[in-house]
Amino acid sequence: MDLSLSDEQKQLQESAERFAREKYTFENRRKIAATERGWLPENWAQFAELGWLAIPFSEEDGGIGFGPIGTMIVMEQFGKGLVLEPFLPTVVLGGGMIAQAGTTAQKEALLAPMIEGKKQFAFAWLERQSRYNLADVSLKATKDGAGWSLSGQKGVVYNAASADQIIVLARSAGGAREDKGLTLFVVDAKAKGLSRRDYPTQDSLRASELVFDKVSVGADAVLGTVDGAFSVVEDAVDRAIVALCAEATGCMDAINAATLEYIKTRKQFGVAIGKFQVLQHRMVDCFTNAQEARSMTLMASLKIEDKDAIVRRKAASGAKVQIGKSGKFCGQSAVQMHGGMGVTDELSVSHYFKRLTMIDLMFGNQQHHLTRYSNLSMAA
Amino acid sequence: MDLSLKPEHREFADEVRAFTRANLSPATREKTFSGKHYDKDDHVLWQQALGKKGWLPYTWPKKFGGPGWDVTQRFLFENVLAEEGAPRIIPFGVKMVGPVIYTFATDEQKERFLPGIRASTVSWCQGYSEPGAGSDLANLRTKAEKDGDHYIVNGQKTWTSYAHWGDWIFCLVRTDPAAAKPQEGISFLLIDMKTPGVTVRPIIMLDGSHSVNDVFFDNVKVPIANRIGKENEGWTCAKFLLANERLGIAEVPASKRGVSMLRKISDEPSMAEKIADVDLQVQALEMSELRALSTMALGGAPGPEVSTLKVRGSEIQQRIAELAMEAVGEYAALYQPGMLFHDTNETPVGPDHAPPAAPRYFNMRKTSIYGGSTEVQKNIVSKAILGL
Numbered sequence: 001m002d003l004s005l006s007d008e009q010k011q012l013q014e015s016a017e018r019f020a021r022e023k024y025t026f027e028n029r030r031k032i033a034a035t036e037r038g039w040l041p042e043n044w045a046q047f048a049e050l051g052w053l054a055i056p057f058s059e060e061d062g063g064i065g066f067g068p069i070g071t072m073i074v075m076e077q078f079g080k081g082l083v084l085e086p087f088l089p090t091v092v093l094g095g096g097m098i099a100q101a102g103t104t105a106q107k108e109a110l111l112a113p114m115i116e117g118k119k120q121f122a123f124a125w126l127e128r129q130s131r132y133n134l135a136d137v138s139l140k141a142t143k144d145g146a147g148w149s150l151s152g153q154k155g156v157v158y159n160a161a162s163a164d165q166i167i168v169l170a171r172s173a174g175g176a177r178e179d180k181g182l183t184l185f186v187v188d189a190k191a192k193g194l195s196r197r198d199y200p201t202q203d204s205l206r207a208s209e210l211v212f213d214k215v216s217v218g219a220d221a222v223l224g225t226v227d228g229a230f231s232v233v234e235d236a237v238d239r240a241i242v243a244l245c246a247e248a249t250g251c252m253d254a255i256n257a258a259t260l261e262y263i264k265t266r267k268q269f270g271v272a273i274g275k276f277q278v279l280q281h282r283m284v285d286c287f288t289n290a291q292e293a294r295s296m297t298l299m300a301s302l303k304i305e306d307k308d309a310i311v312r313r314k315a316a317s318g319a320k321v322q323i324g325k326s327g328k329f330c331g332q333s334a335v336q337m338h339g340g341m342g343v344t345d346e347l348s349v350s351h352y353f354k355r356l357t358m359i360d361l362m363f364g365n366q367q368h369h370l371t372r373y374s375n376l377s378m379a380a
Numbered sequence: 381m382d383l384s385l386k387p388e389h390r391e392f393a394d395e396v397r398a399f400t401r402a403n404l405s406p407a408t409r410e411k412t413f414s415g416k417h418y419d420k421d422d423h424v425l426w427q428q429a430l431g432k433k434g435w436l437p438y439t440w441p442k443k444f445g446g447p448g449w450d451v452t453q454r455f456l457f458e459n460v461l462a463e464e465g466a467p468r469i470i471p472f473g474v475k476m477v478g479p480v481i482y483t484f485a486t487d488e489q490k491e492r493f494l495p496g497i498r499a500s501t502v503s504w505c506q507g508y509s510e511p512g513a514g515s516d517l518a519n520l521r522t523k524a525e526k527d528g529d530h531y532i533v534n535g536q537k538t539w540t541s542y543a544h545w546g547d548w549i550f551c552l553v554r555t556d557p558a559a560a561k562p563q564e565g566i567s568f569l570l571i572d573m574k575t576p577g578v579t580v581r582p583i584i585m586l587d588g589s590h591s592v593n594d595v596f597f598d599n600v601k602v603p604i605a606n607r608i609g610k611e612n613e614g615w616t617c618a619k620f621l622l623a624n625e626r627l628g629i630a631e632v633p634a635s636k637r638g639v640s641m642l643r644k645i646s647d648e649p650s651m652a653e654k655i656a657d658v659d660l661q662v663q664a665l666e667m668s669e670l671r672a673l674s675t676m677a678l679g680g681a682p683g684p685e686v687s688t689l690k691v692r693g694s695e696i697q698q699r700i701a702e703l704a705m706e707a708v709g710e711y712a713a714l715y716q717p718g719m720l721f722h723d724t725n726e727t728p729v730g731p732d733h734a735p736p737a738a739p740r741y742f743n744m745r746k747t748s749i750y751g752g753s754t755e756v757q758k759n760i761v762s763k764a765i766l767g768l
Contacts, residue, residue, distance in 0.1 A: 126710055128711075130710075132709060155729070156710045156713055202712070202715050202739070202742075267512075268513075268514060268516035268519065273515075276755075278755055332745065336748060336749065336753075339515065339749055339753065340539050342745070343585055343586050343746045343749065344585060345585060346583075346584070353586070354738075354742060358738075361709065362710065371650070
């Protein structure tokens with residue numbers, strides 16, 4: 001058993017670490033967050049140049065075949081730097097679904113340019129009533145001649161404002177919460193009938209509400225099989241969950257390091273507050289939580305491409321439970337140990353806390369995944 | 381020993397409810413239930429209405445203008461106000477500096493300052509913490525040096541809630557830098573915020589809101605007549621005030637309202653159990669608070685055991701905010717400051733209770749830090765009650 005990184009993986013880690021350290025000082029991050037787009041095209045161009053946009057994909061798909069471990073490595077550094085570029089929506093989700101379910105023509109038209117840095121994607125699945133249930137989709141796809149007409153609403157669509165194509169999960173058949181009868185469509189962001197309201201998120205990302213009013217798409221817009229999208233979506237989301245776990249691990253390392261530094265230097269009652277045993281033990285608990293988060297993320301990254309679907313789902317859910325728990329513990333503890341400074345906008349600690357909180361909310365919180373893991377375990 | 385309400389108490393509760401419905405602005409009430417932040421007027425107009433009725437200084441002795449209520453009436457008053465969506469009474473005047481003044485001040489000072497506090501025609505803020513004096517408050521450095529019949533004040537206070545709305549600030553200042561123990565060189569000084577040399581600078585919190593500030597004092601001339609109590613004996617006033625601060629800060633009535641709001645927004649089984657759990661925590665805290673009030677009503681001063689009320693109160697407030705965010709799900713991610721801070725016709729994205737959910741969860745992390753952090757409170761109980 002070998003859990004060490006290969007030389008290539010180490011190089012990737014060093015390169016990503018350097019990017020986060022140099023380009024994402026906290027002051028730089030604040031400036032980038034204040035731009036309208038919310039991320040920098042020059043950073044994205046650098047990702048393309050460094051081959052990062054190709055990380056998860058096989059060589060025959062134009063990738064470099066580093067797989068989930070490669071994704072884990074960069075996402076962890078993105079977490080450390082609170083990086084804002086839309087790697088998750090475009091590469092992991094959009095790219096992932098196209099690689100898994102796309103035709104050769106679709107991969108040429110979408111995946112290849114994305115890897116070159118020329119296309120952005122967004123994934124629109126969530127609706128007002130969905131609440132973590134990927135099958136709770138009502139946006140209707142109605143057959144219209146050879147093509148389709150899409151009508152309905154989607155919410156909290158990350159990166160929609162920057163996307164060239166929006167990958168939409170729609171109901172082509174069946175009841176409101178059935179996992180059969182779902183179809184994925186690739187929709188042009190400028191399609192007639194598609195409108196958007198854009199928002200910042202609590203943690204300085206960008207998301208949108210989308211309204212589809214009889215948006216017309218051709219037969220070639222279908223990604224994968226008609227009515228059969230659910231397993232593609234579930235796999236893509238589980239891979240995204242594991243990527244988020246890696247990002248959260250990076251956030252935890254950074255927030256713990258900042259807190260450790262603070263309690264070593266902040267003096268009250270004539271001594272550094274890190275001398276007080278209560279804070280020492282709490283800092284150790286933070287450290288332990290980050291370690292377990294890293295372990296579960298690594299475990300999940302190793303299992304997320306297992307041929308057994310149950311193994312994949314349990315890996316993703318198990319890791320998501322861990323980082324929900326650990327992220328909350330590290331985030332809340334860091335704020336508490338920073339005292340009043342912890343609840344200001346000024347310091348980076350609250351920004352890491354907010355990102356960790358939002359990661360727990362994405363694609364199912366700790367409770368949701370505990371239930372999913374439990375159900376999967378009972379059924380076995 | 382009896383938990384039931386006498387008929388006259390029920391009538392009293394009805395009177396409070398009717399008064400609140402007639403005098404609390406519907407717009408202010410709506411802000412409470414929608415989680416929107418209040419303006420100065422939301423607080424002041426409500427407090428002035430209470431003041432005209434003689435109900436604002438409701439914990440004060442009758443001799444100083446209190447209504448002379450018993451423990452049950454005070455309990456009912458606080459609970460009915462919270463149920464009806466009244467904003468919490470800003471404590472700095474009525475609950476903090478007011479009691480310090482009627483306990484330690486001269487008659488002339490009482491006449492000067494108490495009427496404005498009773499009527500809420502003067503707004504107060506608290507100049508305690510400094511960048512180097514948080515938990516270690518006695519380490520404060522803002523100095524007041526005598527110059528004839530004035531003090532010249534220089535220094536910086538931080539975390540000053542509502543300094544941007546304040547007319548006056550009560551400050552702990554260092555009048556004897558050479559005192560053997562730092563606590564022995566501190567005085568309690570009242571400063572008019574309009575005095576030349578006073579500057580207020582906003583501190584933005586992690587949810588984007590503005591309620592606290594830095595306050596800078598640059599050669600500020602303050603009459604010695606504004607000092608409460610003897611020079612270098614201000615720490616006695618400070619401890620008296622802090623004990624009162626800890627008693628009021630458990631926020632049980634607002635947490636009860638929070639629990640019933642949680643039940644309205646979620647009916648998922650796992651959430652229902654979590655709500656039941658925090659509901660029971662609130663009940664335990666409420667009874668603990670009543671026991672403390674009952675002791676005080678018999679003439680005892682709030683003891684160090686009130687520190688446990690503050691710790692548990694803050695944990696409960698945080699838990700309720702956490703569950704409210706959890707109940708929203710993914711829509712809590714959208715940041716909608718228009719919904720929180722401004723009067724707007726925008727409709728919220730997602731459920732109505734979505735916009736304030738995450739900001740409130742973030743903001744409530746302060747409750748285990750302010751008013752004496754949880755760590756400090758536990759040290760107090762450990763030392764003063766457990767003798768460790």
